[in-house]
Amino acid sequence: MKLKKISILILSLLILSLLASCNSSANFPPTATPEVKKQEIPATQTPLPSTSPISGGEGALSLQTLQKAYQDVYNKVLPSVVNITVITKVQAPRLTIPNLPSPFESPDSETPEQYQPSALGSGFVWDSAGHIVTNNHVVNGADIIRVTFSNGISVKAELVGSDTDSDLAVIKVDPATVDLQPIQVMDSTQVQVGQLAIAVGNPYGLEGTMTTGIISGLGRSLPLEANEAGVSYTIPDVIQTDAPINPGNSGGVLVDINGQLIGVTTAIESPVRANAGIGYVVPSIIVQKVVPVLIEKGFYEHAWLGISGRTLTSEVAEAMNLPVSQRGVLVAEVTANSPAEKAGLRGSDTKTTIDGLETLIGGDVIVSIDDITINDFEDLAAFLARYAEVGQTVQLGIIRRGKQIQQAVTLAARPATSSTQPTPETPREITGSAWLGIQGITLNSTIAEAMQLRITTRGVLIQQITQGSPAEKAGLRGSYKSLNVDGQQVLIGGDIITKVDNTPIVNMDQLALSIASFKPGDVIQLTILRDGKIQTVKVTLAERPD
Numbered sequence: 001m002k003l004k005k006i007s008i009l010i011l012s013l014l015i016l017s018l019l020a021s022c023n024s025s026a027n028f029p030p031t032a033t034p035e036v037k038k039q040e041i042p043a044t045q046t047p048l049p050s051t052s053p054i055s056g057g058e059g060a061l062s063l064q065t066l067q068k069a070y071q072d073v074y075n076k077v078l079p080s081v082v083n084i085t086v087i088t089k090v091q092a093p094r095l096t097i098p099n100l101p102s103p104f105e106s107p108d109s110e111t112p113e114q115y116q117p118s119a120l121g122s123g124f125v126w127d128s129a130g131h132i133v134t135n136n137h138v139v140n141g142a143d144i145i146r147v148t149f150s151n152g153i154s155v156k157a158e159l160v161g162s163d164t165d166s167d168l169a170v171i172k173v174d175p176a177t178v179d180l181q182p183i184q185v186m187d188s189t190q191v192q193v194g195q196l197a198i199a200v201g202n203p204y205g206l207e208g209t210m211t212t213g214i215i216s217g218l219g220r221s222l223p224l225e226a227n228e229a230g231v232s233y234t235i236p237d238v239i240q241t242d243a244p245i246n247p248g249n250s251g252g253v254l255v256d257i258n259g260q261l262i263g264v265t266t267a268i269e270s271p272v273r274a275n276a277g278i279g280y281v282v283p284s285i286i287v288q289k290v291v292p293v294l295i296e297k298g299f300y301e302h303a304w305l306g307i308s309g310r311t312l313t314s315e316v317a318e319a320m321n322l323p324v325s326q327r328g329v330l331v332a333e334v335t336a337n338s339p340a341e342k343a344g345l346r347g348s349d350t351k352t353t354i355d356g357l358e359t360l361i362g363g364d365v366i367v368s369i370d371d372i373t374i375n376d377f378e379d380l381a382a383f384l385a386r387y388a389e390v391g392q393t394v395q396l397g398i399i400r401r402g403k404q405i406q407q408a409v410t411l412a413a414r415p416a417t418s419s420t421q422p423t424p425e426t427p428r429e430i431t432g433s434a435w436l437g438i439q440g441i442t443l444n445s446t447i448a449e450a451m452q453l454r455i456t457t458r459g460v461l462i463q464q465i466t467q468g469s470p471a472e473k474a475g476l477r478g479s480y481k482s483l484n485v486d487g488q489q490v491l492i493g494g495d496i497i498t499k500v501d502n503t504p505i506v507n508m509d510q511l512a513l514s515i516a517s518f519k520p521g522d523v524i525q526l527t528i529l530r531d532g533k534i535q536t537v538k539v540t541l542a543e544r545p546d
Contacts, residue, residue, distance in 0.1 A: 069257055070198070070210075070212065073198055073258070074210050076259040077198075077200050077255055078150045078200060078210075079149070079150050079151070081123070081124050081201060081208070082122065082123045082125065082132060082148060083121075083123075083147070083148040083205070083207045084121045084122060084134055084145065084147055084148075084157075085145075085146045085147075086118050086139055086142040087118065087142065087143060087144035087145075088142060088143050088144075089143045118142075119142075120202065120205045121134055121135065121139075121249075121250045121251045122134065122202045122252030122265070123138070123147065123171070124251075124253050125180050125181055125182045126170070126295075127182050128175060128182060129172075130173045130174060130180065131160065132170065132172065132173065133287065134168075134169050134170075134171065134250075134251030134264075135167050135168065135169065135250045135251040136162045136163060136164055136166075136167045136169040137250065138169070139162070140162065145158070145171055150207070150208055153177070155173050155177050155178060156173070157171040157172060157173045158171060158172055159171055160295060160298060161293075161294030161298035161300070162298075162299075163290055163294060163300040164224065165224060165233055165235070165302050166235055166282060166300065166385075167235060168264065168282065168286075168287065170291055170294045170295055183253060183255075183260075184258075184260045184261065185284050185287070185288060186256060187284070188262055188263055188283035188285045189285055189386075191218065191256075191262055191283075193216065193217065194215065196256065197213050197214055197215050197241045197243050197254050197256065197262060198210060198243065198255050198256070198257070199241070199243040199245055199249060199252060199253070199265055199279070200252060200255065201245075201248065201253065203244075203245070203246035203247065203248040204246060211243045212243055213241055213243030213244070214241065215240070216240050216241055216242045216277075216278075217240030218239060219237060219238075220238040220240050221234040221235070221236055221238060222235040222238045222266065222267055233302075234381065235282060236378060236381030236382045236385045237381070237385055238266075238280050239254070240278060240281070241254060242279070244275040244277075245265050245268050245275055246268070246274055249279075250266060251264060251265070251266075252264070253265065254281045261287070262281060262284060263282050263283045263286075264281060264282045265279060265280075266280050266281060266282050268280065285386055301390045301414065302385075302390075302414040303384050303388035303389055303392065303412075303414070304338065304339065304384075304390075304411060304412050304413060304415070305338070305380075305384065306334060306335040306338020306340040306412070307331050307333065307334055307345065308331075308332050308335075309329045309330050309331045309333075310329070310330055310332060310377060311327075311329060311330075311375075312327060312329065312365055312376075316354065316361055319352050319354060319359075319467070321402060322399065326365070326367075326399070327367070327374075327375040328367040328374055328375070328376075328399065329365065329366040329376065329379075330365050331345055331346065331347045331348065331363040331365070331366065331480070332363060332480075333480055333481065333491060334347045334481045334482065335481065335483070336481045336493075339409050340409065342409075343396075345364050345396075345409070347363045347479075347481065347491075347493075348360035348363035349362055349462075349464060349465055349477055349478025349480050349494060350362035350464070350465050350467050350472060351464045351466045351478075352468075360464065361467065363480060364398045365398065365399040365400075366398055367397045367399060369383050369394050369396055369397070370394050370395055371395070371397075389411070390411060391412075392410070392411050393410045394411065396408075425441050425508070426441075427439045427440065427463040427464070427491075428440070428508065430511065430512045430515050432544070434518045434519055434520050434522065434543075435470065435520065435542045435544040435545070436515055436539065437468075437469020437470055437472060437542075438462050438463070438464065438466070438471045438476065438478070439463045440508055440511065441461050441463060442461075443459050443460065443496055447461060447492055451492050451493065451496075451532075452532065453532060457496070457498075457529070458498070458504075458505075458507075459496040459497055459498040459506065460505055460511045461492065461494055461495075461496050462476060462477065462478050462479060462494040462496070462497065463491050465477070465478040469542070470539050473540075474526075474537050474538065474540075476528070477494050477530065478491075479491035479492050479494035495528040495530050496528060496529040496530075497511060497526050498527050498528065499527035500525075501524055501525050502527070515541070518541055520541055520542055520543035520544075521542075522541050523538055523541075524541065525538050525539075526538075
């Protein structure tokens with residue numbers, strides 16, 4: 001009886017369990033079962049995304065893809081990159097031989113010469129004819145140039161052509177001695193900041209080194225050493241990268257993720273001559289323009305306008321009574337006998353003070369070239385480097401004394417010769433209680449001839465005029481054309497003071513003594529030469545400002 005009751009109890013429990021199982025799988029309304037609230041993730045905790053490299057999702061695949069892309073670029077570019085060893089001839093030290101008996105005579109002779117490596121750099125294959133591009137500073141002065149390819153083959157090369165002003169050079173190897181793989185070139189004007197960049201070269205002689213980074217800046221200017229004429233230029237349109245570049249990378253390549261040439265690694269900004277995260281690259285658009293000419297002619301002529309200037313700032317624009325929003329290039333000086341001078345461009349001849357610094361103003365403001373807007377000096381330099389040719393005539397949009405005009409200029413070749421004329425004196429201002437407001441120099445025969453005057457002409461050439469001075473109010477003009485005299489730059493083109501109240505003036509000292517004899521408020525008459533013509537100008541002297 002007791003056993004029977006136990007059996008019935010077990011059967012009842014089994015039936016209840018079956019019913020509970022059925023209820024849990026039934027489709028009941030939401031209100032039939034209480035909702036279980038999900039545990040919220042605190043804001044400081046982030047669930048692992050499915051694309052995280054750690055999760056093994058798409059992120060890991062992306063890193064693998066990037067890694068594979070870098071490897072592919074290296075394998076593609078490396079055969080195009082070469083190691084360059086420059087060997088120069090030096091005087092070998094003479095050996096001191098003890099005075100011992102010898103059956104051989106040792107006649108006196110000149111100190112023997114020997115060769116030794118003097119520089120290491122990089123380069124890259126330009127074409128299948130054996131032309132290799134590198135930096136001018138890598139091969140400059142070389143007696144022997146040796147090129148080593150990535151496969152270990154080492155051959156001699158000869159210099160084909162070089163250009164100091166773009167720091168580019170072309171050397172050539174016998175194409176029959178090695179399998180040449182020319183680099184592919186891209187349009188560097190399409191490069192953007194943030195774009196991946198890869199440098200391949202031979203830093204410190206470590207062949208085939210690859211470093212990576214990004215394009216970190218565009219439109220930089222790379223200063224060059226002064227040429228024989230004492231004039232220094234810059235390489236414009238230079239690309240900046242943080243891809244590590246070190247000594248030995250010079251002449252190597254910076255390429256994009258497709259292995260195409262962005263430019264030639266040329267210089268670094270560093271206090272210790274090693275990578276500091278700022279590297280400079282001559283862009284491919286300049287390389288493509290210069291290299292074919294070097295191959296054909298052995299030299300390259302840069303289009304030359306013949307001015308020095310600065311980017312127009314809002315402060316300078318305001319001082320010139322222009323809108324503070326006006327942009328362009330303020331012409332500071334016009335070089336004598338340059339295309340700019342022949343076209344009649346005017347430099348700045350008035351001196352003012354902005355933020356406590358003396359600043360030249362008043363010259364032409366270049367705002368466009370061939371309808372291309374010029375916002376700053378880099379725009380002007382980049383246009384000349386990218387698109388201009390020697391002999392080409394361009395249309396300049398200019399603001400002159402508040403009015404916009406168009407001026408045609410025929411560009412010439414950049415000069416590279418020096419003058420051997422006498423050194424001019426340093427410009428100085430007249431001191432004393434009576435104030436004229438000029439800086440001047442004594443006119444000499446060299447300057448007179450450069451201004452197409454008789455070499456016997458005497459007087460004081462006005463260099464600069466102070467803004468708001470009696471000289472400016474009287475309409476006197478300062479100089480703005482730059483002339484190189486024995487390596488020193490002097491300004492010409494301004495008014496020449498030849499008399500004060502009919503008293504001849506032959507030098508700066510005499511003019512200073514003459515002005516010192518007057519007092520503030522006196523009216524004087526100046527006889528001047530302006531553009532070769534004699535004029536008279538009345539000037540009311542003022543009290544010298546503090």
